[in-house]
Amino acid sequence: MIERxxxxxxxxxxxxxxxxxxxxxxxxxxxxxxxxxxxxxAVSSKEYIMGWMRxxxxxxxxxxxxxxxxxxxxxxxxxxxxCFSVWFPFTSQKMKDFIGALKFYLLLSKKxxxxxxxxxxxxxxxxxxxxxxxxxxxSGFALYSVNHSGALWTALGGWMLxxxxxxxxxxxHHLVMYVLMAFTIIHVYAVIFSDSREKxxxxxSIFNGYKFVTGKEWE
Amino acid sequence: MGLFDENILPEMSEKLDELARxxxxxxxxxxxxxxxxxxxxxxxxxxxxxxxxxxxxxxxxVWLEYQDCAGDTEALLxxxxxxxxxxxxxxxxxxxxxxxMSPSGFQAEKSLMDVVKNNKGNYFVVVEGSIPLKxxxxxxxxxxxxxxxxxxxxxxxxLATIAVGTCATYGGIPAAKPNPTGAVGVKEAVPNxxxxxxxxxxxxxxxxxATLVHxxxxxxxxxxxxxxxxxxxxxKRIHDNCERRSHFDAGQFVRQWGDExxxxxxCLYEMGCKGxxxxxxxxxxxxNEGTSWPVQGGHGCLGCSEPHFWDTMTPFYKRLPNVPxxxxxxxxxxxxxxxxxxxxxxxxxxxxxxxxSPKKKEEEDK
Numbered sequence: 115m116i117e118r119x120x121x122x123x124x125x126x127x128x129x130x131x132x133x134x135x136x137x138x139x140x141x142x143x144x145x146x147x148x149x150x151x152x153x154x155x156a157v158s159s160k161e162y163i164m165g166w167m168r169x170x171x172x173x174x175x176x177x178x179x180x181x182x183x184x185x186x187x188x189x190x191x192x193x194x195x196x197c198f199s200v201w202f203p204f205t206s207q208k209m210k211d212f213i214g215a216l217k218f219y220l221l222l223s224k225k226x227x228x229x230x231x232x233x234x235x236x237x238x239x240x241x242x243x244x245x246x247x248x249x250x251x252x253s254g255f256a257l258y259s260v261n262h263s264g265a266l267w268t269a270l271g272g273w274m275l276x277x278x279x280x281x282x283x284x285x286x287h288h289l290v291m292y293v294l295m296a297f298t299i300i301h302v303y304a305v306i307f308s309d310s311r312e313k314x315x316x317x318x319s320i321f322n323g324y325k326f327v328t329g330k331e332w333e
Numbered sequence: 334m335g336l337f338d339e340n341i342l343p344e345m346s347e348k349l350d351e352l353a354r355x356x357x358x359x360x361x362x363x364x365x366x367x368x369x370x371x372x373x374x375x376x377x378x379x380x381x382x383x384x385x386x387x388x389x390x391x392x393x394x395v396w397l398e399y400q401d402c403a404g405d406t407e408a409l410l411x412x413x414x415x416x417x418x419x420x421x422x423x424x425x426x427x428x429x430x431x432x433x434m435s436p437s438g439f440q441a442e443k444s445l446m447d448v449v450k451n452n453k454g455n456y457f458v459v460v461e462g463s464i465p466l467k468x469x470x471x472x473x474x475x476x477x478x479x480x481x482x483x484x485x486x487x488x489x490x491x492l493a494t495i496a497v498g499t500c501a502t503y504g505g506i507p508a509a510k511p512n513p514t515g516a517v518g519v520k521e522a523v524p525n526x527x528x529x530x531x532x533x534x535x536x537x538x539x540x541x542x543a544t545l546v547h548x549x550x551x552x553x554x555x556x557x558x559x560x561x562x563x564x565x566x567x568x569k570r571i572h573d574n575c576e577r578r579s580h581f582d583a584g585q586f587v588r589q590w591g592d593e594x595x596x597x598x599x600c601l602y603e604m605g606c607k608g609x610x611x612x613x614x615x616x617x618x619x620x621n622e623g624t625s626w627p628v629q630g631g632h633g634c635l636g637c638s639e640p641h642f643w644d645t646m647t648p649f650y651k652r653l654p655n656v657p658x659x660x661x662x663x664x665x666x667x668x669x670x671x672x673x674x675x676x677x678x679x680x681x682x683x684x685x686x687x688x689x690s691p692k693k694k695e696e697e698d699k
Contacts, residue, residue: 150652154584156584163584165583219683221683221686221687260610261570280610281646281654282654288669289668292665293672295672296673299673300679
């Protein structure tokens with residue numbers, strides 16, 4: 115048997131922001147799909163469906179933005195598994211790990227990409243995901259800024275209107291939602307797959323913060 | 334200021350008598366001044382100032398027309414406050430307007446050049462239609478000169494240029510892809526001119542009048558946004574002042590032309606209305622004597638006053654534009670659904686592949 119050690123990997127801000135992202139993204143998807151294509155039918159003019167959908171969407175936007183800020187702050191202040199550096203697989207060792215992990219997930223290799231925190235592949239994926247998050251924040255606030263004038267909205271996204279037409283911002287804001295949906299599906303599947311192969315408590319680690327890591331990793 | 338009392342200024346009294354002889358009563362004149370104050374979002378105390386300003390010296394206007402459909406001239410001819418007769422004869426002095434002037438040929442061109450020569454820096458130009466720049470601008474010539482050549486001389490020496498309609502402001506339909514003539518708006522063709530943009534297809538004549546009245550009253554052009562549009566007319570979206578907005582918030586939408594929602598006058602958002610993307614004062618000012626405007630008539634906004642609306646606001650009857658790079662029938666949702674299905678299929682294939690592949694012990698992997 116491989117010797118394993120229960121190790122604290124994901125600190126509270128990482129787990130907190132993870133679940134805030136989950137909640138706000140779920141709210142965004144439900145309300146955003148309605149805003150894009152109103153699938154519920156109001157039976158009386160006393161209802162306020164679009165109004166509430168937009169309200170929830172905008173409140174989620176603030177939750178999401180705060181969560182994003184906390185996550186970025188913790189990338190500076192947190193442990194080495196939360197650090198910015200895990201997102202960039204540009205050292206030769208990391209490139210090797212990246213390819214190894216890719217092969218593992220594509221079933222080309224049976225060797226699990228043992229990593230204490232993120233694998234190089236996962237880290238790079240989160241870089242892309244965070245960039246998509248950033249795009250959704252900016253494009254969302256750009257759309258919001260058209261009827262909320264002020265320096266804050268301009269800073270948060272209104273500047274996008276200077277070089278991109280409003281309907282296109284709306285379109286890309288919408289399309290990125292689908293990319294994030296696809297990411298979510300792959301992410302959950304990859305976690306379950308990896309957990310079942312590596313038996314390292316990965317699935318539970320996002321709840322309690324602990325993973326079981328091999329001696330080779332924590333030495 | 335005397336508009337509302339009996340001690341009215343002698344010059345204004347003279348002017349009002351003159352207007353009265355032409356069938357414009359003092360009451361009509363007051364209505365005009367009040368309407369203008371309302372349009373410019375000014376308090377009632379400005380009404381006498383407006384009355385004084387518009388009865389003062391007649392500003393000279395020349396009207397240039399290039400690549401367009403004369404729709405803005407049509408809109409002007411149908412303006413009621415003031416009627417076009419008043420504009421031409423009384424409040425403004427329109428010295429050149431290809432469509433409605435009586436002179437023609439060299440005589441007409443001379444009257445334009447006379448204005449430029451004799452009133453340099455002291456006249457207004459209204460430009461209607463886009464200006465082609467490709468191949469030295471040969472695609473639009475008037476009296477043997479290219480549009481860009483005339484516009485540089487006339488607009489360059491004017492007090493201010495009012496670009497009316499989407500063609501003159503941002504190139505409009507002639508500039509739609511692939512823009513064969515290299516059409517641009519006035520500001521791009523004549524960068525050194527003082528230009529105020531009044532887009533719209535057609536322009537709302539009330540906004541032209543209000544812009545001129547603003548100049549006469551304050552001696553300055555109204556405040557403009559980054560696209561050179563005055564805030565009084567383009568500060569708010571169609572959506573923000575729409576008469577059907579409450580149906581949007583409630584969630585009551587027209588889903589098909591002629592359905593129950595259409596009969597009830599519900600929101601046209603799902604029918605591709607571009608009100609949420611378009612800045613204009615149509616819902617408040619309306620067209621043709623305030624009779625109606627597209628949404629009131631049961632048709633969504635096409636976003637005609639936004640730059641490059643023909644390219645960016647299409648398809649007009651869909652909520653989102655087509656995805657660049659995909660076939661024109663592809664919509665964002667089809668692509669999104671395809672992406673989700675592809676992801677799910679990929680994962681299913683992955684799971685099956687793993688299940689059927691021969692299992693090995695972890696030790697063997699090492």
